[in-house]
Amino acid sequence: xxxxxxxxxxxxxxxxxxxxxxxxxxxxxxxxxxxxxxxxxxxxxxxxxxxxxxxxxxxxxxxxxxxxxxxxxxxxxxxxxxxxxxxxxxxxxxxxxxxxxxxxxxxxxxxxxxxxxxxxxxxxxxxxxxxxxxxxxxxxxxxxxxxxxxxxxxxxxxxxxxxxxxxxxxxxxxxxxxxxxxxxxxxxxxxxxxxxxxxxxxxxxxxxxxxxxxxxxxxxxxxxxxxxxxxxxxxxxxxxxxxxxxxxxxxxxxxxxxxxxxxxxxxxxxxxxxxxxxxxxxxxxxxxxxxxxxxxxxxxxxxxxxxxxxxxxxxxxxxxxxxxxxxxxxxxxxxxxxxxxxxxxxxxxxxxxxxxxxxxxxxxxxxxxxxxxxxxxxxxxxxxxxxxxx
Amino acid sequence: xxxxxxxxxxxxxxxxxxxxxxxxxxxxxxxxxxxxxxxxxxxxxxxxxxxxxxxxxxxxxxxxxxxxxxxxxxxxxxxxxxxxxxxxxxxxxxxxxxxxxxxxxxxxxxxxxxxxxxxxxxxxxxxxxxxxxxxxxxxxxxx
Numbered sequence: 001x002x003x004x005x006x007x008x009x010x011x012x013x014x015x016x017x018x019x020x021x022x023x024x025x026x027x028x029x030x031x032x033x034x035x036x037x038x039x040x041x042x043x044x045x046x047x048x049x050x051x052x053x054x055x056x057x058x059x060x061x062x063x064x065x066x067x068x069x070x071x072x073x074x075x076x077x078x079x080x081x082x083x084x085x086x087x088x089x090x091x092x093x094x095x096x097x098x099x100x101x102x103x104x105x106x107x108x109x110x111x112x113x114x115x116x117x118x119x120x121x122x123x124x125x126x127x128x129x130x131x132x133x134x135x136x137x138x139x140x141x142x143x144x145x146x147x148x149x150x151x152x153x154x155x156x157x158x159x160x161x162x163x164x165x166x167x168x169x170x171x172x173x174x175x176x177x178x179x180x181x182x183x184x185x186x187x188x189x190x191x192x193x194x195x196x197x198x199x200x201x202x203x204x205x206x207x208x209x210x211x212x213x214x215x216x217x218x219x220x221x222x223x224x225x226x227x228x229x230x231x232x233x234x235x236x237x238x239x240x241x242x243x244x245x246x247x248x249x250x251x252x253x254x255x256x257x258x259x260x261x262x263x264x265x266x267x268x269x270x271x272x273x274x275x276x277x278x279x280x281x282x283x284x285x286x287x288x289x290x291x292x293x294x295x296x297x298x299x300x301x302x303x304x305x306x307x308x309x310x311x312x313x314x315x316x317x318x319x320x321x322x323x324x325x326x327x328x329x330x331x332x333x334x335x336x337x338x339x340x341x342x343x344x345x346x347x348x349x350x351x352x353x354x355x356x357x358x359x360x361x362x363x364x365x366x367x368x369x370x371x372x373x374x375x376x377x378x379x380x381x382x383x384x385x386x387x388x389x390x
Numbered sequence: 391x392x393x394x395x396x397x398x399x400x401x402x403x404x405x406x407x408x409x410x411x412x413x414x415x416x417x418x419x420x421x422x423x424x425x426x427x428x429x430x431x432x433x434x435x436x437x438x439x440x441x442x443x444x445x446x447x448x449x450x451x452x453x454x455x456x457x458x459x460x461x462x463x464x465x466x467x468x469x470x471x472x473x474x475x476x477x478x479x480x481x482x483x484x485x486x487x488x489x490x491x492x493x494x495x496x497x498x499x500x501x502x503x504x505x506x507x508x509x510x511x512x513x514x515x516x517x518x519x520x521x522x523x524x525x526x527x528x529x530x531x532x533x
Binding site for chain 1: 484
């Protein structure tokens with residue numbers, strides 16, 4: 001059986017770029033429309049090229065998500081020999097696959113979204129035909145949002161593990177603390193656990209601070225073979241040392257994998273492979289980036305990947321492990337809850353910055369390995385990024 | 391809460407909702423391997439057989455989880471309202487609401503639940519029967 005190891009160590013990130021999340025947030029709030037999704041992707045792309053000291057003509061492959069790659073390539077004036085659309089963070093795997101299989105030598109991963117300025121609806125009557133069946137099938141009872149599904153999952157998890165709302169609140173508090181020292185983050189004002197508990201419920205047991213912010217932005221990463229990346233970027237090249245994916249689609253619309261398993265079967269399968277291929281374990285990970293569309297995804301992931309366990313999760317969160325100075329730094333830029341909600345993409349850039357030791361006040365001292373974990377809709381995906389320098 | 395978003399339509403959802411109009415919710419049962427599944431689809435997700443039948447469910451199950459909507463998503467559904475996930479005796483989990491208001495404080499994990507059918511009107515103006523969940527304890531108290 002494949003252990004998904006062909007990519008392992010063979011591909012590296014040489015350039016990263018983000019748009020100005022906080023600044024664009026203010027502009028959108030003031031009624032401006034700073035760019036469309038393609039425009040945000042273009043801005044991020046230019047920054048990633050500059051970061052890597054590359055020209056756009058050096059790029060021979062693109063992978064995007066949400067955007068149409070035909071329009072994207074046209075917008076950027078590029079004729080490439082490999083282009084693909086991936087779902088969210090799977091773009092990293094798609095791009096790496098293109099490189100190891102010789103489809104392209106230098107791949108740009110490009111994402112942009114004007115979800116805020118275009119008034120994207122998450123839930124309600126804006127739920128279109130292309131949405132997952134679980135967003136559409138329960139509409140007669142008023143359940144159409146991912147938040148509603150996560151509220152059901154979180155409630156069940158609280159019943160099963162004894163996790164309290166106050167303990168869950170530590171996730172949002174910790175991530176806001178990280179965001180408070182990240183100048184590019186959208187939400188920077190620190191919050192206390194009392195602020196968290198005083199905030200309104202959206203779908204109980206989830207409160208306002210458990211939800212990702214909906215903002216505009218773009219993200220770009222540039223990938224090469226590790227061999228070439230080291231020549232081009234030296235110690236600033238960050239290697240993808242292992243990836244793994246394990247899907248739980250059976251009975252997904254009835255929510256069984258969420259409510260009965262918290263996606264743990266997928267977590268465990270992906271953990272076994274990613275740590276096996278990388279030759280490391282949870283103790284060797286210096287920081288974690290979790291796709292945090294909702295705060296409770298952090299405890300699900302940390303428990304499922306063995307950083308703690310379901311029966312200890314409450315005290316683990318209470319101990320302040322996740323925030324600045326904690327034992328297990330999680331979502332060190334502020335994550336989707338406080339930094340920027342760009343569907344897992346910002347987490348890749350934050351992983352790279354941490355491993356280049358360029359994360360400024362949010363730098364995790366001596367970080368050598370950062371793990372990314374996502375389980376969007378039961379598609380458990382994980383990657384371990386590794387520093388090349390000493 | 392009588393005006394509701396229109397139920398989903400489709401090749402397999404249309405007959406499913408026709409059965410609901412007869413106060414008899416059905417899931418699919420595979421004639422080859424006996425697997426029972428929901429939501430309705432073309433064939434058995436276990437063995438891929440397309441030889442299946444509509445199996446009427448008993449209409450009872452156990453409470454798996456709940457969530458209380460405080461944000462308004464639809465003009466005709468004012469919050470708060472409580473959604474529950476119930477595991478049918480036949481196996482599949484079925485999500486529906488349990489009524490207006492925040493009733494979460496009265497709910498107990500794994501407590502027995504039963505399906506009820508009620509008149510509703512869709513936002514498109516069509517009258518139809520909808521299924522909802524009710525606590526068996528509440529039904530017993532009423533009897």
